[in-house]
Amino acid sequence: MPRPSRGLALVLTLVACAGTVSVAQRFGVIEGAGAGIRTPTRDFNDGGFTVCKWMFRSDRSEPSGVGWSTDYPFGQINLLIRLSELTKVHVSRDRRGDVNYWVVRATDDALFKCPILIGSDVGTAGLSNAEVQRLREYLLKGGFLWVDDFWGTPAWEHWTSQIARVLPEFPIVDVAPTDPIRQALFTIATVKQVPSIFSWGGPGSDPRERGSDSPHANFRTISDTQGRVMVAMTHNTDIGDSMEREGDNPDYFAEYSPEGYALATNIVLYALTH
Numbered sequence: 001m002p003r004p005s006r007g008l009a010l011v012l013t014l015v016a017c018a019g020t021v022s023v024a025q026r027f028g029v030i031e032g033a034g035a036g037i038r039t040p041t042r043d044f045n046d047g048g049f050t051v052c053k054w055m056f057r058s059d060r061s062e063p064s065g066v067g068w069s070t071d072y073p074f075g076q077i078n079l080l081i082r083l084s085e086l087t088k089v090h091v092s093r094d095r096r097g098d099v100n101y102w103v104v105r106a107t108d109d110a111l112f113k114c115p116i117l118i119g120s121d122v123g124t125a126g127l128s129n130a131e132v133q134r135l136r137e138y139l140l141k142g143g144f145l146w147v148d149d150f151w152g153t154p155a156w157e158h159w160t161s162q163i164a165r166v167l168p169e170f171p172i173v174d175v176a177p178t179d180p181i182r183q184a185l186f187t188i189a190t191v192k193q194v195p196s197i198f199s200w201g202g203p204g205s206d207p208r209e210r211g212s213d214s215p216h217a218n219f220r221t222i223s224d225t226q227g228r229v230m231v232a233m234t235h236n237t238d239i240g241d242s243m244e245r246e247g248d249n250p251d252y253f254a255e256y257s258p259e260g261y262a263l264a265t266n267i268v269l270y271a272l273t274h
Contacts, residue, residue, distance in 0.1 A: 040102045040110040048092030052104045052114035059126025070120035071240030076101040078243040106131040119147040123155025139230040144271035149238040152210035175219045184269040186262035193217040197245040
């Protein structure tokens with residue numbers, strides 16, 4: 001049964017107080033120094049759940065954007081850790097017990113072994129014809145793409161021009177209040193607008209990174225002919241930062257992380273069961 005986000009907030013707060021929030025130290029990586037690009041190993045599909053970060057070429061720029069590597073790697077690391085704590089999803093881990101996360105291009109054969117592909121700052125993505133074709137094959141064969149952290153009208157229009165090349169016959173729709181993706185575990189009535197921590201002005205501040213051109217968060221999808229969601233889009237919000245930055249500031253954590261994780265958990269559980 002769906003549980004309220006208040007329960008998730010309590011669980012996450014207890015976990016954070018227990019000290020497991022410091023993933024940067026745990027993984028031996030200094031934030032800002034770079035984590036390197038972790039390309040999939042030959043046997044990376046070990047039966048455990050993992051996420052693949054989508055690497056693409058940017059053909060335009062957005063204010064404060066850094067292209068495909070936005071929210072990498074700690075957005076993915078923290079998501080996998082929290083999934084292993086909050087659900088029964090069996091998460092892939094290496095011999096040291098650290099979660100496995102990967103970076104793939106649309107043209108990589110490994111793409112077809114990725115249970116979920118995550119793209120950030122996709123309002124800058126420029127896809128080649130080969131990438132368009134491969135991404136289309138992946139999605140129509142049962143793959144799932146979640147794109148996040150792109151803001152305003154120009155980024156939206158650029159992204160939709162690209163994904164229309166991939167899935168031209170399938171419309172983009174707003175997620176209905178009764179859609180199963182809103183009920184997978186937590187009840188998601190409204191998708192919260194999460195600013196990046198660098199744009200955040202403190203508790204109660206305006207979360208609209210593009211001002212009047214980003215009035216609220218948009219939750220939209222593209223589904224196949226059977227109604228299965230192939231592409232989930234969280235526009236005008238940075239769900240990735242609610243995970244990546246959970247340990248940077250306790251007020252930011254309290255304001256954004258519980259609802260960010262609730263939505264991310266629902267998206268993953270939906271992708272794994274549809």
